Amino acid sequence: MAYKEFFLTDSLSVTIYKRRRCRSLRLSIAASGRIRMTIPVWVSYRSGLEFARSRLPWIERHYRLPGLLVHGQIIGKAHHLVLQSAANVVKPIGRVGKSEVIVRYPAHISPTHETVQQVAQRAGMRALRLQARQLLPIRLDELAKREGFRYKSVSVRQLKSRWGSCDSESHIVLSIFLMQLPWDLIDYVLLHELVHTNVHKHGPEFWQQLEKLLPNARSLRKTIRSYQPHMALQ
16 A cells, blocks of 8 residues: 655654545544544646645644643553552563563652553563464454354564555454453454455455355454554553
């Protein structure tokens, strides 16, 4: 998918994507703070940028920096974050338990301190990876058997720009950030990749097959656009 990034102001930038199936100009702000525009292929990047600049007052009203990780935050499907001040530690440390991601940090610094947040991010990633490896292959196998699909392998990775992929040999890769999504959207992504084992490109045949499995696929497709692979999703 073709895209370019432009500055709207000294501190705000917008990424403009061209998509063949897009019929209108769409502007959104992701939970990660990324400003995104989708435009039809026949619309110029300059026109897209002019539209985004015309909406700058709306962008400035709704733009928020990515949120900090906070005590009690839900991480995926099985963990929550515990930020714990401790007098006997000299630097932040994190560990992943059965249902908790525990980060202990020196009493003289704040839980919002950069080093605490970095340790929390890394520990949270480990928790998401653990959950994804435990849950996603099982669910993919269930859906494949139920709907009659076959694939060669499944792996879990920290994908930053997509939720999953399927190559021409039916090797499926799934993002650990899927664990941050509701289950109906997880199933949408898994079925999306399973359909790719039969149809590789996003043409009419692909969407017809997916909609046979998920009559509300169009609605789910729109909903998932409001999410981004990002640790701080609530």
